Amino acid sequence: MDLGLKGKVAVVTGASRGLGKAIAYGLAAEGTALAVCSRSEPLITEIARDISDRYQTAVHWEARDLLSPGACESFIRSTMERFGCLDILVNNVGAGLSKPFEDIAEEEWQHILDINLRVAIRCCRAAIPIMKQRGRGRIINVAALSGRVPRLGQIGSNVAKAALINLTESLAREVAPYGIRVNAVCPAAVMTERWEERIKKVAKESGEDFATAMRNMAKRSIPVGRFGSPEEVASAVVFLASGKADFITGTCLILDGGIGTGISLELK
Ligand SMILES: NC(=O)c1ccc[n+]([C@@H]2O[C@H](COP(=O)([O-])OP(=O)(O)OC[C@H]3O[C@@H](n4cnc5c(N)ncnc54)[C@H](OP(=O)(O)O)[C@@H]3O)[C@@H](O)[C@H]2O)c1
Known part of the structure; x- marks a missing residue:
């Protein structure tokens, strides 16, 4: 099936391992050019070169800490300098925090909200004017099941991912008239x-x-x-980025093997 992704340009944040890496490979396999980043220079360089060799596609890569001031904006800018356009933004960077509420210090709240939410907001702010001008764009936020169904002992990331889901839904309505679709995937146990x-x-x-x-x-x-496997999440992201998902916006696709469908009274 042709997903209509050939020749499109996709940004994937945090692509050096895990879900971001699988998403980058999944998009490249469908013919997109890629811009990828992570903090680790050796890892992101190796992955970018492998993707480029394997799929004969252009890959722009940078070792970048997206938490540093101006980093998100400048990554989107350098992607534009390299490719001259931007069709797909995958906000994958994120992290968990296993601590009860009373043990979370102010700076830990700051970090968990920054890494899961503010980095995505900054990338969206930089990408949306470009997408608006083109009259088309796809944004996929990697949230988590715990943003919908809170996970005990993970209140920091639960709250941050819930906000990311709300960002997805709110932004989807706002930018829909400009041809921009905004969706989220909500994985668990991948x-x-x-x-x-x-x-x-x-x-x-x-x-x-x-x-x-x-x-x-x-x-x-x-x-x-x-x-679940990272490739299973990547398949969902590729679908949401594709022309086959043009009528879908503001949705959160849950990929959790059924964990969120009901309560489990497993006591051991
Ligand atoms: N795995 C799961 O079961 C699961 C469940 C729910 C939600 N998620 C969500 O899925 C996403 C990916 O999860 P994962 O398990 O694949 O995570 P991971 O293995 O920790 O990978 C995170 C990626 O982001 C990069 N990264 C982290 N901090 C960064 C920063 N400040 N600037 C730039 N890059 C940064 C990492 O590379 P460097 O270390 O080189 O920077 C790495 O490539 C996250 O948003 C996570 O919350 C995962």
Whole structure:
């Protein structure tokens, strides 16, 4: 199926690993040119070169901390200098915070809101005037199930992702008349380094090997009985970025293997 993505230019923030990396590969496989960034210069350079070789597509990359003042704006500017246009913005950068409310210090609130929300706001502010001028654009925000269904012990990221979802919905209405569609994906339990670390800890505590701990954890907590893969999230993002999703805006596509569909009284 032709998704209509050939020759489009896509920005993916935080593409050196995990979901952002899979999204970058997924878009490049459909023929988009890419602008990608992360803080780690060796990682983002390696990924950009691999994508460019594998898909014969142009890749602009930068090692950049998007929390630094002016970084988001200047990344969008350098993308424009390289490609002269911008069709798709994927706001993927984000982080979790496992702490109860009373333990979260002021600067931790600042950080969790900055990394999950303000970076996306800044990238949108820089990209929207360009998209408006072109009369077309696609923005996909990587939120989380926990922004819809709060996760115990994660109040900081719950609140930040809920705000990102509201940004998605509010902005979608505002920019729809200009041909710009804004959607979010809300993943949970997708196997990335963060989950690998958590499972290693559980395995150490329980004395199980990694694969057994992962299988048991998934059976206990995820209705479909397994973790999701970054590529499954990437497929959803590619669809939302494509011409096949032109009538979809302001939506949050949940990718959680059924976790958010009901309560689980799993007590161990
Ligand atoms: N995995 C899940 O199950 C899950 C569930 C719900 C939501 N999510 C959301 O999905 C997104 C990706 O998650 P992930 O698990 O793939 O995360 P991850 O493995 O921690 O990857 C985050 C990416 O963002 C980059 N990054 C982090 N801080 C940055 C900064 N200040 N400036 C520029 N780049 C930065 C990282 O590269 P560097 O370290 O090189 O900068 C990396 O490429 C996040 O928004 C997360 O909240 C994931």
